[in-house]
Amino acid sequence: MERIKIFSPATVANVSCGFDVLGFCLDSVGDEMVIRKTSEKGIRITKIEGSDLPFNPEDNVAGVSALALYNYLKPDCGFEIEIYKNIKPGSGIGSSSASAAGSVFGINELLGKPLSKLQLTKYALKGEALASGSEHADNLAPAIFGGFTLVRSVNPVDVLQLPTPNDLYTTLIHPQIEIKTSEARAILPNEVPLSNAITQWSNVGSLVHALHTNDYHLLSKTLNDIVVEPYRKQLIPEFDKLKTEVINAGALGCGISGSGPSIFALSKGKAKATEVEKVMQNVYEKTEIPFYTFVSKINTEGIKIL
Amino acid sequence: MERIKIFSPATVANVSCGFDVLGFCLDSVGDEMVIRKTSEKGIRITKIEGSDLPFNPEDNVAGVSALALYNYLKPDCGFEIEIYKNIKPGSGIGSSSASAAGSVFGINELLGKPLSKLQLTKYALKGEALASGSEHADNLAPAIFGGFTLVRSVNPVDVLQLPTPNDLYTTLIHPQIEIKTSEARAILPNEVPLSNAITQWSNVGSLVHALHTNDYHLLSKTLNDIVVEPYRKQLIPEFDKLKTEVINAGALGCGISGSGPSIFALSKGKAKATEVEKVMQNVYEKTEIPFYTFVSKINTEGIKIL
Incomplete structure (x- = not known):
């Protein structure tokens, strides 16, 4: 194979309770790359x-x-990369991760897959670090592995693939305001009350259990973030109003996607996710802020060859 | 039924990474009660x-x-309780929980099981609060439900039953020193670094995944506590030495049982758990501190009628 075209998906990191460790992969939005x-x-x-x-x-x-992987594999050839960016940088749905994952995935395929997905994550982290200033895999892991992932550790990289309930859809709204990842990090406290941390790890454990047992009701109860959201939501206009209306409309949960400004909701079934999309649109149509919304099934395959 | 004899098991709370939420149930040690x-x-x-x-x-x-349950159910009779205490109060393996769980379980059985295990947990919490000063279900839940449990919330009570790998054994050592639960709580900081909290919820999520996938290797990696153990281990002589030797002997993990002073290890297979017991004995035989040790399979049934 001399040329490959790939789809590198958008992703949602954190998933409310799992700051820096949980993520899931989207189906309907992603970059394309030709290598x-x-x-x-x-x-x-x-x-x-x-x-x-x-x-x-x-x-x-x-x-x-790509360079990190290239310098490790030292192949007898070079690579040209074309990037067709559909994920807006700064939208909070893993734009940099899609780029970082795409190039290493494509090069690995063209070389006959010498490396595993876990090894690819390690090199993709180098690209991600350029964008965010530190190595985070909470968007990379779902982009590369698909479905829901839990990054157990970054050094060494350890990624768990969690099961994905069959009928789970996400709705996203991207309010087109700028939030720098560095700004979204700086707003966080260095310390958290022990009692809040306990609630958070109880929810992370419960969310993993909910995915394994296909329990939408439990999943809904775990989609709660008392550690990060109270700070970051200040950066996103109408966050509380939108969340309240989305939950009232029957979504399982709603939170900030990664470091924002995008907001995600999870719903059982496409019809509910589409209803939730309308609710999101109604809230933001009353503001001056440009936005777009979309619905996506959870993508269990991850990055793929087109 | 006019009389019932029950076995109310000892339990290990926290399980390293899951402070205040995780616990598991023991087979070989427990109180007996006649109601x-x-x-x-x-x-x-x-x-x-x-x-x-x-x-x-x-x-x-x-x-x-018992009184909390009795005042709720208002039955047309009364109850006499005999307690045969095999779990030493203050040992850190759920002595008060065994008592609190035993009386409500027994009364519920004698009345024809009007309440579910989850409802019983709510009344048992009232007894537990007498011992520890606040309502904690991390020992109660495994005593009542058996196996590994995750207490998602105390108010309202929500308990998840996690799967238990078939070949999992625990080894316990009880150094006979006194640590009050209140003292063990007071030594903890009110706030924890966000980065440590992230590591902890990553491990809780991974532990739940390891139990669902029967992955002993992953389970071992998650049995790590950087939030509570660094403080509480100061109250337990030789903790670091014992833990190091136990891990070197091949245990999957080792940590403080509840608020201590008991120390637990988890091992794959009874032979390894017995080897670990010898290692624990060797360390404590060099001290002046009286102690006892035992090995137990994880008890997936929980409290039961004898």
Whole structure:
């Protein structure tokens, strides 16, 4: 294989209670990338559509992860990368992770899959670190593995694939305001009350149990974040109002996607997720803020060849 | 049925990463209780062996939970309770929970099981609160439900029954020193670093996944406590030395049982658990501290009629 076209999906990190460790993968939104083997060695980014990201590989998330993998594998060829960006950088649905995962996944495929998904995560982390300033795998893991994932540890990388209930859909709204990941991190306290931490780890454990037992009712009860959301929601206009209305409409849960500003909801069934989308639209139509919304099934496959 | 004899098992709370929420149930050590219907109304404790606990029901953990249940159900009879205490109070393996669970379980059986296990937990909590000063279900839940449990919430009570790997054994050592639960609580900080809390909820989620997937290797990696153990271990002589030797001997994990002073280890297979027991004995034989040790399979049934 000399050329590959891939779909690198958007992802939701944190999933309310699981700050920095939980994530899930989306179906309906993602970047496309074309990667080509070249006789000339090295990594080149030859085309970027849909974004003004830098072409220099060392300044580009997809380039940095590609270089990390390339320098490890030392293949007898080079690679050209074209990036068709459908995930808006800064939207909070794993734009940088999709880029970082896409290039290492594609190169690995073109070389005959020498590395496992877990090993790929390690190199993708280098690209992710360029975007967020530190190595986080909570978006990368669901992009690479699909479904729900839990990042048990980053150093060494350890990712658990959790089961995904069959009828689970997510609704997302992206209010088009800018929140820098660094700003969203800086707003967090360095310490949390022990009692809140206990509630949070009780919910993380319960969420994992809910996924294993296909228990939507329990899942709903665990989608609660008393550690991070109270701080970060201040950065997102109308968050409380939107969440209240989404829950009243029957969503299982609602929270900030990653570091925001996107807000996700989870629902049982596509019809409910679509109803929730309308509710989100109604809330934001009363503001001056441009936004878009979409519904997605949970993508259990993850990144894939098109 | 006019009279019932029950076995109310010892339990291990916290299980390293799951402070205040996780617990598991033991097979080989527990209290026995005999409960008798009487025509005279009210709750009477008529016999206590193995301990100098108070006979007045309002001052006795088993009495307080029995009274709470009795006042709710308002039956047309009374109950006499005999307590044969095999679990040493203050040992850190759920002595008060065994008492609190035993009386409500027995009375419920004698009345034809009007209440569910979850409802019984609610009344047993009243007894537990007498002992520990606040309502905690992390020992009660495994005593009543058996196996591994996760207390998702205390108010309202919500308990998850987790799967138990078939070949899992625990080894316990009880160094006979006194640690009051209140003292063990007071030593804890009110706040924890966010980064430590993240590690802890990552491990709780991973432990639940390990139990569902029967993954002993993963289970071992999750048995880690960076939030509570660093403080409480100061109250237990030789904790670090014992833990190191137990892990070197091949145990899956080792930590403080509840608020201590008992220390538990988990092992795959009875042979390994017995080897670990020898290691624990060797460490404590070099001290002046009296102690005893035992091995137990995880008890998946919980409290039961004898």
